[in-house]
Amino acid sequence: MRRLRVCLIASSRFPVREPFAGGLEAHIHALARSLRDRGHEVSVFAAPGSDPALEIHPLDVEEFDASSAARADVSAPPDAWMREHHAYLSLMISLARSGHERFDVVHNNSLHHLPVAMASTLSIPMVTTLHTPPTPWLESALKFAPTHSAFAAVSEFTAEQWRHVVDAVVVRNGIDLTRWPEGPGGTDAVWFGRIVPEKAPHLAIDAARRAGIAINLAGPVFDNDYFAREIEPRLGSGVRLLGHLHSSQLSEVVRRARVTVLTPRWEEPYGLVAAESMASGTPVAAFARGGLTEVVGDGGGFLAGPDDVDELPRTIVRAAELPRAAVRAHAMRYHSLDTMVAQYESIYTHLASDSRAA
Incomplete structure (x- = not known):
C-alpha cells in the first residue's frame, strides 16, 4: 500500500x-x-x-x-x-x-x-x-x-x-479494540450516548428498574428541557448520572457493567456505542432499530421490538447472561x-x- x-x-x-x-x-x-x-x-x-x-x-x-x-x-x-x-x-x-x-x-x-x-x-x-x-x-x-x-x-x-x-x-x-479491552463485568447496567429525546435514556431507566438492576447513565446533555422533564426526576433509587466522560473513563465504566441498554426511538444508522460495549465484553440489550440489528447481530446481545418497553426488561435479563468472552469475540470479528x-x-x-x- x-x-x-x-x-x-x-x-x-x-x-x-x-x-x-x-x-x-x-x-x-x-x-x-x-x-x-x-x-x-x-x-x-x-x-x-x-x-x-x-x-x-x-x-x-x-x-x-x-x-x-x-x-x-x-x-x-x-x-x-x-x-x-x-x-x-x-x-x-x-x-x-x-x-x-x-x-x-x-x-x-x-x-x-x-x-x-x-x-x-x-x-x-x-x-x-x-x-x-x-x-x-x-x-x-x-x-x-x-x-x-x-x-x-x-x-x-x-x-x-x-x-x-x-x-x-x-x-x-x-473501533480500536486496544482502547476498548474486555472487562470483568459487574452488577449494574449502563446506558451511554447523547442525552436527547431520540436516544430516550428515560426508557432505559424504566426498563432497568423493571428488570431489577441498577443503571448508570453517561453522556453529554444536548437537550436541557428533555433532561429536566424525563431524566432528572428519575435519578436516585439505583439510577446515577456520571456525566460526559473521557473515553478512557467511559471504557472503564462499560467494562465493569453487566449489560448495556440502548433505547433509540429513531432508526440508528449504525450504533457505535453497541460495538464499543461488545468490545468490552458487555452484552447489549436494545430496541431493534436500524443498523443496530446488524451491529449486535447474533452473539452480541438481544434485541426487543422497536419501542417495546414491555419486552425490553426481559431482554436485559437475557442479555446479561451471555458469556463476556463470546461477546468480545463477536466485536473482534465484525467491528x-x-x-x-x-x-x-x-x-x-x-x-x-x-x-x-x-
Missing part, C-alpha cells in the same frame, strides 16, 4: 477531541490516528478546538453577524447555518484551487451538502461516507456529484435507505478498526489510481 495524502473532512459543529460529542467525532479521531499509524499523511479539516495531536486544519467557522435589514427577511436562516455554510464553501474553494498539490484523495465525513455538491470542482477524487439517513439538502446535492465520486455507508440499513439516489459500498464503522481502515485504504487507492490514469 503506497503512502497517500488524505484530506479528511469532519463536521464543523463539534470539535474532534475528548470527550467526544458523539460517535461521528470518535470515528474521525480513530480513522485519522489509524491512517497516520499506517504511514499515510492525514490532514483533518474539523471544528476549531479539535485535538492538536492530529494534523488539524480548523474549518473557518467565523462569527456571522447579519445586518438588521437581513434579519428582517422572513426567510433568513439562522446565523449558525450561515457560519457552517461559509466554512464549507471556503474549504471547497480552497481545495478546488490547490487541493491537487496537497492531497491524493478527499474523504468527506461531514453532514453538510456543499462538499458533495462541489465535488465536481476538484481535480482530486472524493469519497463520501453516509453517516445518516437521507436529508433533503444532502439528497439534493447528489445530482451535482461527479460520476467518479464514491460513496460508502456505515451499514446495510443505511445503504438501503440511500439506494433510491446512490449505490454505496458498505464500510461498517470500526475492528483495522478492518474498516483497510477497506477505506482500498477505496482511496482505487480512486487515486483512476485519477492519475485520467
Whole structure:
C-alpha cells in the first residue's frame, strides 16, 4: 500500500477531541490516528478546538453577524447555518484551487451538502461516507456529484435507505479494540450516548428498574428541557448520572457493567456505542432499530421490538447472561478498526489510481 495524502473532512459543529460529542467525532479521531499509524499523511479539516495531536486544519467557522435589514427577511436562516455554510464553501474553494498539490484523495465525513455538491470542482477524487439517513439538502446535492465520486455507508440499513439516489459500498464503522479491552463485568447496567429525546435514556431507566438492576447513565446533555422533564426526576433509587466522560473513563465504566441498554426511538444508522460495549465484553440489550440489528447481530446481545418497553426488561435479563468472552469475540470479528481502515485504504487507492490514469 503506497503512502497517500488524505484530506479528511469532519463536521464543523463539534470539535474532534475528548470527550467526544458523539460517535461521528470518535470515528474521525480513530480513522485519522489509524491512517497516520499506517504511514499515510492525514490532514483533518474539523471544528476549531479539535485535538492538536492530529494534523488539524480548523474549518473557518467565523462569527456571522447579519445586518438588521437581513434579519428582517422572513426567510433568513439562522446565523449558525450561515457560519457552517461559509466554512464549507471556503474549504471547497480552497481545495478546488490547490487541493491537487496537497492531497491524493478527499474523504468527506461531514453532514453538510456543499462538499458533495462541489465535488465536481476538484481535480482530486472524493469519497463520501453516509453517516445518516437521507436529508433533503444532502439528497439534493447528489445530482451535482461527479460520476467518479464514491460513496460508502456505515451499514446495510443505511445503504438501503440511500439506494433510491446512490449505490454505496458498505464500510461498517470500526473501533480500536486496544482502547476498548474486555472487562470483568459487574452488577449494574449502563446506558451511554447523547442525552436527547431520540436516544430516550428515560426508557432505559424504566426498563432497568423493571428488570431489577441498577443503571448508570453517561453522556453529554444536548437537550436541557428533555433532561429536566424525563431524566432528572428519575435519578436516585439505583439510577446515577456520571456525566460526559473521557473515553478512557467511559471504557472503564462499560467494562465493569453487566449489560448495556440502548433505547433509540429513531432508526440508528449504525450504533457505535453497541460495538464499543461488545468490545468490552458487555452484552447489549436494545430496541431493534436500524443498523443496530446488524451491529449486535447474533452473539452480541438481544434485541426487543422497536419501542417495546414491555419486552425490553426481559431482554436485559437475557442479555446479561451471555458469556463476556463470546461477546468480545463477536466485536473482534465484525467491528475492528483495522478492518474498516483497510477497506477505506482500498477505496482511496482505487480512486487515486483512476485519477492519475485520467
